[in-house]
Each structure stands twice: as C-alpha cells, then as structure tokens.
Amino acid sequence: MLPNLFVVCFLQAEVEETLKRIQSQKGVQGIIVVNSEGIPIKSTVDNSTTVQYAGLMHSFIMKARSTVRDIDPQNDLTFLRIRSKKNEIMIAPGKSPSASGFQASC
C-alpha cells in the first residue's frame, strides 16, 4: 500500500513538474487539463475562462478526431493547433484526459 501511494505521490510531483515546465515556456498563457467528460481537472487560469475553453474545445476535438478517423480508420488525432490572429490554442488529445494550452503567437 505504502509503496503504491509513494509511487503515486512521486508521479504526482512529476505531473506538477511537467505542467510547470510547460507553463514556464515562452509565450504560454495558460494550461487546462480536461478529462474525457469535459470536466476541467487542472487549470492555471480563472474558472470562467476554464469552463469556456473546456466547453468549446470538447466538441471541437470530437469533430476533429472523427474527421481524421473517417478519412483513415487506422489514423488517429495526435495534436490540434488552432491558430488565430492573436494567439494559438494547442490541444493534445489523449485517451482520457486531454491537455490544452494556449500560447500567444510570436
């Protein structure tokens, strides 16, 4: 039991470290971690923005993934970038939780 917890705790620290590392990159405005149901798990921005992004991205990811799958069933979506005039939203869809970060465009 204890080692398990320990492992989990250790890994947890790694999670924090990963997220911190991403956040510290140049131009990154924020990170949101969302689970498969669309519930934001972790976020570095305020709640309303989180909820907005989570809600909007969810259906978008679904659509993109289904598009890729439709064209080639063996294929799968690995990364999604939405580039706009002011910034760029980058989405990494995983099996379960998906992380999305937004970065200001250079």
Add this chain to the structure above:
Amino acid sequence: MEIVYVYVKKRSEFGRQCNFSDRQAETNVDIQPDPSQAKNFIERDPIDAAIQCASDMSEHEVNTERFEMENEGVNHLEGGWPKDVNPLEMEQTIRFRKKVEKDENYVNTIIQLGSLMEHCIKQNNAINIYEEYFDDEETADVADEPPSAKTINVFRDPNLIKRTATHLSWHPDGSKKLAVAYSSLEFQRSSKDMSYESYIWDLENPNKPDLVLRPSSPLMSLEYNPKDSHILVGGCYNGQIAYWDTRKGGQPVELSTVEFSHRDPVYGMIWLQSKTGTDCFSASTDGQVLWWDIRKLTEPTETLVMDISRKGVLENALGAIALEFEPTMPTKFMVGTEQGVVITCNRKAKTPAEKIVGTYSGHHGPIYALARNPFFPKNFLTVGDWTARIWSEDCKESSIMWTKYHMAYLTDGCWSTIRPAVFFTTKMDGTLDVWDFLFKQNNPSLSVKVCDEPLFSLRLQDNGRFIGCGSKLGTVTLLEVSSGLCTLQRNEKNLATAMFERETKREKILEARHREMRLKERTKAEGKEEDVKVETEEEKPEELLARVQKEFFEIIEAEIRRKERAAKLSKAQEKEVTDENEDEDPYKVRIHPRVPPFPYCRLIPRFYPPTQTPEEPPHCTLWRFSVSLL
C-alpha cells in the same frame, strides 16, 4: 479581269413576262474519278484523331429564397459533472478533482501529453512558420493593375416607400457600422406613409438594420461623434437638431426647440473638437449656421448669418448646404452655399462682421460638397453643378483646377484619406468617378456605374478602401476600391505638392494679369475725357497708317529687286555660256539659227575638247552636245 456575259435581246421583247418552262434534268458536267490523281496523295496510316471522353456538363445558377436568420445568445451553465457532484459547491468539485488526479492513468497520460505539448511549444518558439515571407515583393505589383472597384454589399431601404439616402457616416472605431440618414429631398413630395426612420447598418448584416433611429422628422444629415462612438447627432428636415445615444435605443435623447432651430432642412452637421466633446455646428438653407452644445439643445450657443455683405441681415443671407471643418484648424471653417459661393469663416473673430473672412465663387449652382485635402489643408475640393473644382485658399478669384463639364449633375465628393491626389465624386446618372489627377487630368481614372438611379451621397471609410454610396431609392452600396487607388504611391506627396503649387502660381499670375488689365482699362477710361489725350490718340492712327504704308512699299520693292536679280542672274548665265562658246574655238559649228530653242529645254552644252589640235588643217569638228531637258 472582268467576267462579262453578253446576250442579245430584241427591243420588242423588253418587259415581257417571264414564261418559265419545265424540262428534264440535264447533266452539265460529269467528272469521273481519275485514278492517276491518286499518285499526288500519300495514304496516312495511322491517323491521330482526338476524341473527348468527358461527361457533358451544363452550368446552372439558382438563387434561393432568402433565409431569415437571427443571432441570439445562449447562456451556458457548467455541466458534465457526475450526478453526485454539485458544480456550484467548491468542496465537492475540489474533492472530485483530487480523486481524478490520484488515478495512475491520469499521471501517465499527463506526462506523455506534456512531452508532446512541450515539443510543439518549443517548435513554435524556435521558428515562426507563419511569418510574412514576401512582404517586400507585394508592393511592386500594386502599381501595374488597372484601377477597379468591387461591390461588396448593398443595403436596401426596408420600407416600401423608398427614400433617398442623404447622408452617410462611418462608425469612428473600426468602421464596422454605417449610419445612414434617409429623407425625401423632393419638394413636398413626401407622402403621409413615408417613414421617418433612419438606420444604423452593421456591415455584416445587410438584411436588417442594426439600430433604428426614430426622429420626429426625417433626418437629412447624421454624424457619429468621433470621440464617443455611441453618440450621434442628426439634423432634421424641419430644422431641428436631435441627438441619440445608441445605448439608449432609437428615440432621440434630446431634440432642439423648434423656435431656436433652423427654419429649413439642416443640410450640414459636423462635430467640433472640444474638451467636452459635445459641441457641434449645423448649417441650413435658411442662411444660418448655428453652434450647439449637446447637453443643452434648447438653444444654440452661437449663431452666424451667412450674409456676404457682412451686415448680418437674414434676407440677404445665402443658404448654406455644405459645411467643412478640419480638426487641425479649429478656428476656421467653410460653408458652401446654394448660390455657388464658398464662404470661409473664422470662429474666433470678435464681431459677426469679422467672422466672414472671404468668399470664393465659381460654381453656377449649389455646392453640394466641400472638403479639404487631408494632406494639403490649403487646398479644398468643391462639388456642385456639373463640375468639381479644386481651390487654393490663396487664390480667391477662381479655382486652380477643375474637371470638365459633365453630362450629369455632380452630387457629392470627397478626398481619399490615403492618397493626396485622389478624390471621388458621384453623379446623378448613378456613376461614381475616381479621379487621380497625377495620372489623368481630363477624365476620371475610374468610372463605375453603381446603380441606375442617381447617387446622392458618398462617404469614404477612414482606411481609404471602402466607399459607401447612397442612392435616390435608399440603396447604400458598399464598394471596395482596388489597392492601387488606396496605397500611397512613391513620390506622390511631392508630385501633388508640385502640382498644387504650379496651378496656384498659374492662377495667381492670371489674377495679376487680370488686375493689370482692369487697371489699364480704368486708366484709359479716365484718360479719354481729356482733350490732349484725345489728340494723341488721333495722331496715333495716322502715324500708324503712314508707317504701315511705308513698310508695305518697302516690302514690294524688295520683292521686285529680288526678282530682277534673279532674272539677271539667269541671263548672265546664258551670256556666259555663249561668250565662252565663242572664246573657246573659232572653228565651231554654228548652230543653225533656225533651230528654235525648245521651250521646255535649255541647251546646256558640255564642252568636249576637239579631237584635233588647232595646228592641223581645219575641218569640221563636231561638237558634241549633251542636251538636258528641263
């Protein structure tokens, strides 16, 4: 070669009716195949024959019925949480989140995704792959394409009874909205059912106006406040001024009192630069220019009567139609009148008489538009009757440049905000002209037929690219001008400056010349009254006559002398010839005296030396002549 067929017919048979008869077919020519001809041809095998295997297609155009759409917002609430978790309670959500975070799967996924994300972010930071690569090259192509204008959108008056779009005003920030004032300009033609509404259109939605303004009388002019984009001020047909706040809806916030307003439609309305941002002034054909403070519309803060004789008499006043005000010169403003005179005024003058500084007359009809060149404020454009004229403030007698007289009346005009040498005008035949006087002076460089009905108003957006034109039936057309007409060309400012200066100088010289001539005439008129002067004047023609006669005779004598000389010269030449003949050789053969000299030829003998020396016994030596025929 002429092919002629001659046939003979008896005179008695002329005019006889044709009697046609039928006969069997006869073979006239029967050409049999000639196998020997085949030798002239080569058989071709194989032959290339082209066949098209494409499917037949036809092109059709279909216009569907307009689908009415309306945009409405939806309020989202947070959802997706499992049933037992209440999204509003912080504790429960935090507990849920912590639970998810403890999941092993979560950790692995996050780490994996994290590395992926990092990779992309680093990519982004390393190179910006979406940068503008060909910035410099683009500018080179612009100059070559011919100017053109494209219709982007059309906004139609939704009412049944169409009114004229008399004034357009762009939204000050970003120009996403266009305020249009609608009214009926025809004298007493407005029916009872005509609606008084004016609209603010959103460029994205041409089907429905963004906001409906409801004045008590149709609006003639409408302007956005450049400082506060929610405030608009409008001048009404009955002379009142009203102002709106778009946040408060379509009813005017305040109306000016009828007694102190204008007595004629308010044709011009401009916002002033002031600390409070609430000052504006209006002009109307009743001859007055009134200044208002929006906060207190009960009475104008200042009035000025457009009387050129500077006495302030309203009866003599000229009706004002166009107003012009440049924020960079806050004390000066200009008024264009119905009588074709532009009056410059100084606002800061102490007495009303001094307020009117100068006048420029040159148009035969009302001046519908008045605009200063944004790059050269000393030069301004007036549009009226059938021409557009450019004036310089220094030349009061006449305009420095003008267009030719067109077939249709010009209704509105404005300068381009980007290019100093370009201006736009609209005409009664529905065309929009774009003039570029550095390129072509006689004709517009682009003439676009916007619609069939007359165009009444014109407004250029601040970026110089989009133009809105309002027509008689209330249709506002939004045009986009080609980039050549809205990007500053190299050297353009210098060329425009040079042109303006040149024309101004020319006008000044002409003015000076006129003044001199007038002075001379005046002195002459004064001079004729004195007798002495009269005599001198009479002598002058006599002297003149004598002089002329002398000259005439001199010329004639000179001509005669020349002819004589020429004749002498020719005779001398002939004499020389004969003299030389006799001198050369005494044994010459005399030309028979009877041989008449040809009238058309002159014998120019060429002398060949005799074949024998003179010591030898003389016998006839033949002189060889060559005769040249003249």
